[in-house]
Amino acid sequence: ETGVTQSPTHLIKTRGQQVTLRCSSQSGHNTVSWYQQALGQGPQFIFQYYREEENGRGNFPPRFSGLQFPNYSSELNVNALELDDSALYLCASSPGLIYGYTFGSGTRLTVV
């Protein structure tokens, strides 16, 4: 068991809509990162939250935003969805910045 749960597992949205993806981390994991994995590619870093504040961001536009809550859950929000946003979105959590990450199974987002 890994203790990182993502919901939903699959989602279909229309271009222009907004979406919220959720992640529940293990107790004590105060660091959470989100990744986008396009088909056939390695995961791409979107952003990271440490103790409820964003402390690192990859090359993604501002319409990708996130939140981390005190109960070790987090959200990834994407506004104005584009077809290229179709991907597997992975959440990874860690007990601290210097430790390794535990990944969730991901949410498969399809934008049509």
Place this chain on the structure above:
Amino acid sequence: AQRVTQPEKLLSVFKGAPVELKCNYSYSGSPELFWYVQYSRQRLQLLLRHISRESIKGFTADLNKGETSFHLKKPFAQEEDSAMYYCALKPAGGTSYGKLTFGQGTILTVHP
């Protein structure tokens, strides 16, 4: 900026043969290197990290700072090693602290 390159997208070997999955990186600072594995229909999971200097499932990897490489090796491949393998780099400090940069992955197939 950091980059991770896995030159082989596909690698096939026979059971019992040695296997080496290549990983090269570029990063100006002191990196931490990881290998992640994803078995069929399972989530991404950590295989090993260079600072641990351990052998997991018979796999080892040595960080070669001179050649900026972190190749994954196993002397005798098993069929259950068939999976997607990702090499990943994490900077040790700065604003991208904690951010994992992944390579594109290598699909290893071990034939009976």
